[in-house]
Amino acid sequence: MSSSAQYLNPSEAARRLGVSAKALRLYEQRGLVAPVRTAAGWRAYGPEEMARAAEIAALRALGLSLAQTARVLGGDPQGLEPALAAHQASLEDRARQLAGAVEKVRGLRTDLAQGKTPAAADLARLAGPAGEISVAFDLPWPWGGERFELRDIRPINYIIGSLGSGKTRLAMRLAETLPDAAFLPLERTADSARLAADPALKARVDATLAWLAEDGATASDALVALLVALEAEGPAILVVDMVEQGLDEPTQEALIAHLRRRGPGARPLFLMTRSCAILDLAAVGPDEAIILCPANHAPPTRVAPYPGAPGYEAVATCLASPDVRARTEGLIAWRPPAA
Incomplete structure (x- = not known):
């Protein structure tokens, strides 16, 4: 050296x-x-x-799998065309968002030149992304009806909490309240009839399966069922109960890498999880957010992904490796009756 x-x-x-x-x-x-x-x-x-x-x-x-990356580094361009096409689409989407923001600023400057003072709300919206999604509702039991507000919903939003923290009820209320949202429950199986009836959907699922397999994922009914929901044309927002259900560690890691490569304009996802393979705190990016349901039933809060941030340690203690999660799957908290 x-x-x-x-x-x-x-x-x-x-x-x-x-x-x-x-x-x-x-x-x-x-x-x-x-x-x-x-x-x-x-x-x-x-x-x-x-x-x-x-x-x-x-x-x-750019969206290349590890196998595709190896081929490109070895001089084989196979797989570059679809990756570059997807990256171009992402850039064009960002360009449209920026053009919309520029037009808003131009309009506000025109109003200002005519003596019209912009409203504070209009100015505040300039700081957020175009088409920003937000939601507000009264929290269900086990909370006491406190008001919950979530602004600047990201493409990937993790919902995490200990057993009994209310995270499932929060997820279901989000699916009920957000416009054009759907809840994907824990019990899910591959819908072969749906795939047979929709060749375009099957093609998308097969393509994603191939990408995930190259990254080390193992094909399974649980994975196919999840991909059918993720790839289907339908709800604008998807809320998924325990996304790691039925998936081994390499599959979880490949899946979250795939979801991250969708870019900032992707359909928002709310992913319930307690797996550190899905929610790797060291890898959380700007298009991701963490929502913690505290064990003491304080209102859910967004947590920044760095040590020392309020709630960070609570999030970290809720996470476990996939093998630990598999050993404890189905367990519930139990306290012996008083003598």
Whole structure:
């Protein structure tokens, strides 16, 4: 290892690349990048390894699976066309949103030049994304009817809480209150009849399954049932009960990577979860939000994904690895009767 070059440990390398340390480990496991080893045997990333990892992260951001990324890095462009087409569509969507915002500003400046003072609400809306979705309602039991408001709904919104925290009731109320929303319950099976009747839907599901498989996912009825709901033309917002249900760890990791690549203009999703493979706190991006249902039945609150933020430790203690979640699946809190 050259003493003149700067070498970074995995956590620092991941921070500079804007990915999680888990993602770096996955790149290494797939043979896409090979960190050097220090004299003590620790992984380290020098300039060459960082450049390679940056290329991988950029290709992943374009929507390529790990297998497609490997092919592109090897000189094979297979898979680039659909990825570039999807990225173009995302950019065009952002451009439309920006054009709408520019038009609003132009209108407010015109009003101001004519002596009309813009309303504070109109000015405040300029800070939010175009078409911002918000919701407000009185909280159901086990809360006491407190008012709950959620603004700036992101493409991915995690709902998390301990057993008995009320997260399922919150999710169901969100599905009832949000316009054109649907609730996907825990009991779900692959609808083969629906796929047979809708070739376009089947094609989308099959394409997504292929992408997930290349990222290490295992095909199953639970995964297909989830993808049918995610890929179907229908509700503008989907609320999913325990998204990790029936999925192993590699499948969960592949699924959340797929959902993240949809971009900022994607259909909003509310994902109930207690899996750290789905909600990796180190990987939460700007298009994601965390909603915590506290164990003491205080009103649900949005939690920032960094240590020291209010509620962060409570969120972290609710999460477990998929193998732990599988062992405790179906358990309920129980207290022995008083003597």
